[in-house]
Amino acid sequence: MCALMVFDLDDTLYKERDYVRSGRRAVANAIGSELGLDADGLMALMEAAPDAFDAVSAAIAGLAGADAWPVSRMVDTYRAHTPEISLDADTRLVLEALRRRHTLAIVTDGNSVRQHAKIKVLGLYEFFSPENIYVSDDAGSDKNTPVPFLAMERRHSSMRRYYVGDNLAKDFHWPGLRGWTTVMLIDSHGTNIRPQYPAEAPPAFRPGIAISSLKNLLTLP
Ligand SMILES: [Mg+2]
Structure with a gap:
């Protein structure tokens, strides 16, 4: 399960x-x-x-x-700066439900100080244990390489794996090649920092599944 x-x-x-x-x-x-x-x-x-x-x-x-x-x-x-951001109520409910069923992890690219500050302020340690949080600058390799995904595979060798992201340039390519199920959260309101243009992405960079809400994750096996 x-x-x-x-x-x-x-x-x-x-x-x-x-x-x-x-x-x-x-x-x-x-x-x-x-x-x-x-x-x-x-x-x-x-x-x-x-x-x-x-x-x-x-x-x-x-x-x-x-x-x-x-x-x-x-x-x-x-x-x-110390970010003033918060987890929205729906995301919190989804994570609460998912953690009872699955092992949850984060793979994020970016500066160590900034990414860890966001994770802390969002209260994500409640759902993700520190050893399951991979920040590219901590480890030296980002999602343009297979390294973060291999690190997760090594840690959780026998599990079915999902990667849930938004960025067609790098979120789905390597996990897709490695047999993970890739899930794109659709930017329904066009408010992402990087605009999402799925039709323009090369096939190997597209996700396996696109969802309009994180709630849709609750129906995945
Ligand atoms: Mg992103």
Whole structure:
């Protein structure tokens, strides 16, 4: 009965745009308090601009204290901030049900500090044990290689395996080649950070199954 169900993190277990918004909010608050500016105004500026930090840089140019806020410091502040993101109620219910049936794991690409900060704030340690969480920067190999998936296979050798993700460029290729069942969470509202164009993906990069809600995972064997 029990399968190994491995999840991507960003735009699979939560919406990455919420993380982006949270990071921009941290930058707006820090600059606002240092320069005596309205943080909400800075936030609105960032939300409207194609390049958020360049827009702020242009807006504060010439103001007292603006020299202390080059774009590089905005980027550092964004990267180091404690994210204000949360697991939505449906995702929590699905994970609660799935963990009673399956072994759950995460394979995510990205910076160690940032990915672990997201995992902690989302409360995912309740569902995923630390040894079943693979962050590419911890291990040195990302999902463009078979390494993360081989690591999971070694740990859970005899199980049926699923990979649940959103990104056609890298989430389904290697696990698909290795015989895993690959599951794409459809970006129904077009709000993912990386737009999803399944028709444009080479066949080997497409998922085996596409679902419109994580709840659909509850019907998989
Ligand atoms: Mg993703």
